[in-house]
């Protein structure tokens with residue numbers, strides 16, 4: 746039996762609305778992704794409440810600090826039993842090694858390479874002269890050598906990343922079921938099907954479901970394409 750690879754990004758400010766949406770689509774997603782917006786507003790208690798739905802929880806905290814601080818943060822979230830946690834690969838090898846060492850052994854630790862909201866011009870503005878594609882591959886190599894389980898990258902890079910890291914675990918956000926429509930703040934987008942075919946392990950979908958007129962129909966329609 747194939748598990749549903751779609752994780753619903755619950756980026757909603759109100760707990761009751763987030764919980765109601767998660768309940769509504771629970772049968773048509775494989776897990777729930779809780780990011781900074783949710784964690785800053787609802788903390789440990791909010792995560793514990795959503796655990797009651799029985800779906801795996803992905804804590805997308807994108808930790809990025811000195812190694813000691815990130816390791817301590819990883820230890821502080823053991824109690825939440827996340828299936829997946831993110832750190833930023835730009836935090837460096839030692840930070841990623843310490844994050845993995847501090848994580849619960851059942852938790853996958855994955856590193857964000859280049860945010861899907863950035864393109865080559867944005868990278869240039871931060872002083873990087875390479876493309877988003879090349880930078881994502883470089884950071885994926887660093888995350889691999891640091892012993893992480895995988896990376897977060899866009900659907901444009903995931904095929905090349907999988908070529909160099911065959912058994913890696915790859916999370917792909919920036920998904921838009923209808924690429925002809927407005928992509929909002931996302932710049933490197935593909936469809937869920939394209940990402941899956943290119944080698945994604947997890948597909949992160951937020952607004953295409955949460956802001957749809959009928960979120961349940963939107964989740965079902967994405968599931969049907971996979």
Ligand SMILES: O=c1ccn([C@@H]2O[C@H](COP(=O)(O)O)[C@@H](O)[C@H]2O)c(=O)[nH]1
Pocket residue numbers: 754756780805857859860861862897898918919920931949950951952953
């Ligand atoms: O590079 C990244 C890393 C994380 N995200 C997160 O994924 C979702 C995407 O939401 P949409 O509404 O489907 O655009 C969101 O929670 C981001 O924080 C990302 O988009 N890109």
